[in-house]
Amino acid sequence: MVKKHEISKSKDLIISSTGTTARSEISSASVTYFSDDKTRIKHIAELAALDITQDEGVKLSQQLDETLAYINNLKDLDNLVSQLEPSSQITGLENISREDEPSPSLSQDEALKNAKATQNGLFKVKGVLNND
Amino acid sequence: MDYLKLKEFLIMTELNSLTIKQAKEGLIKREFSSFDLTEACLAQIEKVDKKINAFIKPIAPTYDDVVSAARKADKLLSSNQDLPLLGIPIAVKDNFSTMGIRTTASSKVLDDYIPPYDATVVKKLKDAGAVLIGKTNMDAWAHGSSTETSDYGSTKNPWNTKHLPGGSSGGSAAAVAADEAIAAIGSETAGSIRQPASWCGVVGLKPTYGRVSRYGVIAMASSLDSPGPITKTVEDSALLLRVLAGTDEFDATTSLPPVGDYTLPVVDNKIKNLKIGISDEYFIDGIDKEVESAVRLSIEKLEKMGAKIVKINLVKPKYATSVYTIIQRSEVSSNLARYDGVRFGKDRKLFGEEAKRRIVLGTYSLSSGYYNQYYNRAAKARSLIVNDFEKAFEKVNVILGPTSPSLPLHAGASENAAMFGEIADILVEPSSIAGLPGINIPIGFSKSMLPIGMQIIGRQFAEDLVLQVAHQYEMATANENWRKKRPNL
Incomplete structure (x- = not known):
């Protein structure tokens, strides 16, 4: 098993040609999010809109x-890929x-x-901007 | 003849065990009707599917709809219509959208989903006159290589129901092996056609990425997903590919080169002087000894047929497994984001364990701060693998190796194995990542009577060569005793 967070935090910030600043700024925040097992899975679950129980969280983290x-x-x-463009x-x-x-496309009824x-x-969805 | 007697009679005639080619001949000569052929398949499903669970239940389309499609085909046959699959019963994996017919991708999230349109593959089958006989079981969302992640129960291997059929197109492979359909359609992201075909002892072709449209296929990993045929013979595979392949205005990633006539009569001596690449890296540590010796024996047979065996060195498959795991799970997390229960399907709460596992890793690898560490690193290694194959194909015409490093594993093997699918598919992942066509053909059985398969890989769009080599091997070994064996169900 990999030693947790042997991944160095600072050097992993994205230094790519696109979106450098935005990514880097969020990065420092997300590194804290991922800093321990519980918050790591909790944060991922939030990002992915998944309901995960505590037991599931432990297992998924492992x-x-x-x-x-x-x-x-x-x-x-x-070393072999350093000069290659990503595909x-x-x-x-x-x-x-x-x-x-x-x-022609789907009719409203079909859709x-x-x-x-x-x-x-129309599709009816839960409120997005209110809290109730 | 009353209906029960008719069914008994049809089981006796074994029309369901015919290949597409044989069935077509019989239909054209009026030896039997599409109705007879379809009933024979339905009777076999009724007889054996409780043991192998290859189809999603209740089987859709309904009996009446299947029979009326067969009757319609019979009408066209009697007016001498010539369509490539006219009257042939074909099973379709349940991740292909079928208009008016429930499509679950074996997940409870889509338990009540009735698509309002047909996937391009399904439309092409219908236009070619095929009779859709049922939707086959699979790993939920095509996540896995066992069918054990299906929310509708695992499929069993027809050769030994204590063993797995492989996956994710396990239902399609099992249905063909058990003669429940004349042929079936599967989809492969990395292994999901070839590996179950290998474990069930049938022919499975993964075409070049983009050769067959993904439109209407419940997406797994969009840069890899490739629909393709699962059949009893290589000839049938060629025939089906010709129907399925081609550009599609609904899928911008479909490839532009014209579709070949894969069904051309086999040119003699295609094998003579053919350069077949063998990479020792594909006979990985821990490979099943019986699998290894069966594949090595097949290589010798090809050499006797005139092929030149060339040693090549490919990047170790374990790196492809990592590339594949990252890319696939990243794309999975993105593709499954659309299931919000608003427009169709049910709540995200119904995602099973495997889907959650993949979404979690994918979300992690794409999240800011980790993108470079994982996704970008994998995308660069993907370039390395693509280049690696390009270099290999400067020296050889096709590459050959085992399809799966193991025999079909015991039921339950995938439980709590976080990367079961990725490891089971280690030998098919490199070519999938590079978008290459590959075919599994059966080459024999283990002492325990489990099927063994071999894969032939070609460069992009070399389906014709891959099929010809596979076909010639099949012809040259047509009289081997193991080919007479049938599953005992």
Whole structure:
């Protein structure tokens, strides 16, 4: 099992060409969030909108560490990949677009058919900005 | 003849055990109807599916709908319509959206979801005249290699129901192995077609990423997901791929090169002087000895057929496992974010343990402060693996190796194994990450009568070559005794 948080905090802040400042600023906050097991899983669960019980949290935290320990082997490749660009896809396709022409789509009824709650032909959702 | 007698008769005729090619011939010669063929499959499902649970219950579409589709096909057949799959009963994995037919991806979150449209793959099957016979069980959200994460009970391996069928397309592979359908559709992110095909002793083809549309497939990892056929023979695989492949205006990642005629008659001596790459790294530590010797024996057979065996060195698969784990879980956490119970499906509370585990790691690896450490590092290593294959394909035409490092494992093996799927698929992950086509073909059985498979990998869009090599191997070994064995259900 990997020693927890052997990952150095400062050097992991993102220093990429995009979004450097924003990421770095949030980073210092999230490092605290991840500073111990309980808050780490709690914070992830919040970000991912998951309900996780305390028992689940303990198990997930342990399994997260197991998985992180395994994938840390990628550090072995650091020298080999330092000059490589990251690949987020392998198709080589770029900017596939089409004319912006209207065409038939789902009817309102069809689109709403699987919704648990509707009102006046619209999806009904819980309040987002109020607390009740 | 009354209905029960008809069913007994159909089981006797074993029409359900035919391949697509054989069934087509019989249908065209009017030896039997699509109705007979479909009833034979339905009778087999009724007989064996309580033992192997390859289909999501209640089986959808309904009996009446299946039969009316078969009758419709019979009408077209009688007017000499020529469609590539006319009247052929095909099972489809339950992560393909089917208009008006429940689609759960084996998760309770989608327990009551009735899609208002067809996935492109499903539409293509229908347009080709196929009869959709049922939706097959899978690991929930395709997360896993066992089907044990299904919220509708695990599928069992038809060759030995104490063993796993593999996954995530375990239901499709088991349905084909047990002759419950003439063929089936699966989807692979990394292993989910080839590994269950290997464990169930059938042919499974993962096409080049983008060759087959993902539109309407419940997404797992969007930069990797590849739908493909699971069949009894390589010829059937080629026939189905031709129906499925092609660009799709609804999926901007579908590839532009024209679809090949994969069903062209086999050119003689395709194997002669073919350079087959073998990487010792794929015979990993801990590989099952029977798997290793069966694959090595198959390599010798290919050498006798005229192939040149070339040693190559590929990046160790364990690194691909890490790359895959990070990329897949990151994309999973993003793809599963849409399930909010508002537009369709139920509450996020219903996510199972495996989905939560993957969302947690994915959210972690994408979160600020950790992105560089994990996702970005994996994306760079992905480039390394892509380049590694490119270099290998300068020296060889195809690469060959075991599909799975183990025989089908015992039921229960995936429990509490945080990375069961990723480890089980270690030998198929590198080629998936690089978006390459690969096929599993059965090559024999263990002493314990469990299937063993071998994979053939080609460069992007080399499906035709991969299929030809697989087909020639299949032809050359057609008379081997093990091929006569059938699951005893």
